[in-house]
Amino acid sequence: MKKLVLLILGFILGALAMYFYCCKEEPINITDPTPPKGLIKPAEIKTLTQAYDPRYQAINNAIFEGDEGGDNRSSWYALEDLENFLTLAKIQAGDLGYTMDGIRIYPGAHSAIDKTPGYSTFLIVPTGYRNSSEGSMMFFQKGGGGKDIDGGNGLNRGEDGDPPGANYPQ
Template identity: 60%
Template sequence: MKNLVLLILGFLLGALAMYFYCQKDKDSLEGMNPLVPRGIINPDQIKTLTQAYNSRYDSINATVFKDVKGGDNRSSWYSLEDVRNYLTIAEQQAKDLKYNMDGVRLYLGAQPMVGDTPGYTTLLFVPTGTPMGSEGNLLNFTLQGGGGRDIPGGPGLDMGNGGDPPSSNYPQ
């Protein structure tokens, strides 16, 4: 009888500990809409981050784009319709490839050179996920963030519109 009580007490303490462990991320969003994604930043933070990129952008322009009017591209624009359609297609393709899609990773890329003119910088969306039925997944560790790996054979998204002019900083 004593062992049964200790076993029940152990389960209760374990469940309580797990509850608080899973709630730790939610504490930082107190008073906010639960649908608000992590990483939302305000316009002042956007300005700070894009201005911190200026020295890198200037280095790229001084070397690769020194003879190109307007310099390299600083941004990519995608329509909501294109992004939503891409996510739908990528999720279906992930299922077909036997993956659980958990997000997208953005890669910096560059369009191919045309003659002597270097291609503009672009952003590439790539689906990420984990194989379906992964072994040893007793708990959902995606709560910890980081996401899965790039899905081999998953479709990417490119061809966003560049800034106008390409060298425009935030805000445009």
């Protein structure tokens, strides 16, 4: 009887030890992400956007003369929209036979409505390189990343600046 009690006690202690050993939650190990190439401070953002002022004024004066508010200087995109776009673009790139390696941002303009010129906008287009079964040096190319993915959807419809002509910071 004494051996049976010790055997049951051993099973219970073993089960408890396994529970605490196997089911113990590991602490979340958060590491700082690697800063991307091109990360700039707010002071440099101000400098760069102010250096754009003469171009903005030339475009604005030539196209939006007499219109209140002027042209757009920025577009705002919701984080969720950007994340969803990137996910869908990667899937579409694979379906089209590409590996997505980045995005390219193009300036564009909406169509004029009546006599009012369309606001400027910024279009986000996926870039990448065509998948191939043979060895390729395309991945190691210099410059601005891959080519625009032929047939890939882009992202538009960002929110206008507030007001449209406002410079950084808004």
